[in-house]
Amino acid sequence: MTAMPQPVPFQPERLRAALGPLALASGPLVEEARAYQRYYGLELGVQRRLGRLHCDGLELVAQLWLPAAPQATLILVHGYYDHMGLYRHVIDWALGLNLAVLSFDLPGHGLSAGPRASIDDFAAYQRALQCLFAEAAGLDLPQPWHLCGQSTGAAILLDLLLLGAPRPEPGATLLLAPLVRPRAWGLSKLSYHLLGPFRSELPRRFSANSNDAEFLDFVRRRDPLQPQTLPTAWVGALAKWIPRIERAPRSAQRPLIVQGEEDMTVDWRHNLRVLQDKFDRPQILRIPGARHHLANESEAIRRQYFAFLSEHLR
Template sequence: MPEPFQPENLLATLRPLAAVTPLSTDHLAYRDFYGFGELQAGHSRLGVIEVGGYRIALQAWWPQTPRATLVLLHGYYDHSALYRHVIEWALGMGFAVLTFDLPGHGLSSGTRASIGDFAEYQLVLQAVLAEAAALDMPQPWHLFGQSTGGAILIDYLLTDSPRPEVGETILLAPLVRPRAWAWSQLSYRLLKPFVSEIPRRFSNNSNDAEFIDFIQNRDPLQPRNLPTAWVGALSRWVPRIERAPASSRSPLIVQGEADMTVDWRHNLALLQEKFAEPRILRLPEARHHLANETPALRKRYFDFLSRHLS
């Protein structure tokens, strides 16, 4: 792995995505650090948009002859640069890729790993889709979300009117309720009057030991605390989504049965009620961070997705 890049240097060079010139030295160091040096793409961009008081970092890649676009949403505590495997798969499928760091994550602004209300995520997603239109990203636009990214897409499909450009929706280990949700809510109510955040507890949420070591010890963009504000926003979002009317959409869902992060049995049952015959792949050995599972597990779900998107 290359030497760590300097996040503060990169942040100082970010410009509006629409006005981006060729990648700077700091941009290339960032891409190289996260393993994008060998990525086969016709061209790419890295820049920002302003929305809802946030400065949101976006990245885009185009293969030589794109036939669609994958809009990629990462999970909680994550950032876009951790999704190289998904981006490589998408480019291999002939998709352009547009991905962004959520507020408080990665290269985007905002209190680290926090949000005031999940409605803010929808505001950002709408702005990103507007940017996709401005960039004339090839249609259809397939939506892809891991964990919290999946929750944002579930919200978008159930409570909004998806844009006509939207094609398939892919949900990896989607968040509705986290594991031990009742205990989490009790802890939140007890802690809220006294603390604004608690130290993050890292978990072995992938069978890929190298990825786990990187996240815990070498990634300079990893948040180190869990803000109680984010837990509060989640606690208001869950009942709203569970009461939302059903959708005629049929998302593709991939779920690991060794997932110790979300309450996947409850979530799958709920999603089967909310959506019209969702197409589900269950992987008995897979843990939560499917985007960075072992190569064998990634191949199984990428083959599943490729069959449906070919």
């Protein structure tokens, strides 16, 4: 017999309204925030802050996990359809390295405001990232600041490295299953040009993008922050961004890249060729059997790439 989904112990809209600015959120969390963190397993044994930051006309929600004496900081950017609540494995790994961890829900995702899972231009993601950097500076988080992005989060970091302003400080860039071009992009682009003028959104299709069956079930059935549609505006923004990033000049930076060889979400072979051309000898770990959502892959796969990343960060 299939188990009934558990009731969700927090209300996203009520939680967002109860939050104050992140920079001032140094006291105990309100009960709604504690319930949210318990639900997603984010109570990770260190000082925690959950609060809002005003950016580009939107209220975004950010979180900080702060060890007693952190040696550096990890700034974490989640993927499309995701939110901070799904990244406890990455956060826990970073805390084990004595890193402070700062993250936020992208515009239109998770607890943040904005049209659900939609964006008119990828430049909006860069503006949001700069707001997060400003928050990190205001909180005086220890340097170096390492950057980590999954999928679209990695694409946002690629945009920063290749086309953005110089990094505000030194640090490594960690790219998990980076998006340059989605799998079967030609067909997707054709569908967008045919349907875009007539449809503002399409039903979302959930995919088996991890070997962790519990994660897949949670996302499909028990996560109240999951968008249920694919806005055609987001696909249009992606269609404008891909040629821009593929024409970008080379960079002397050397990101760390982790890529699963069973990834059916991005065109990973094409993407790795692009990244090898754009960067100076990037360090790449390819993992046979790993699927797209590396942040929530099986424990054995996570151990493998966390060891790779830890070795290079040390």
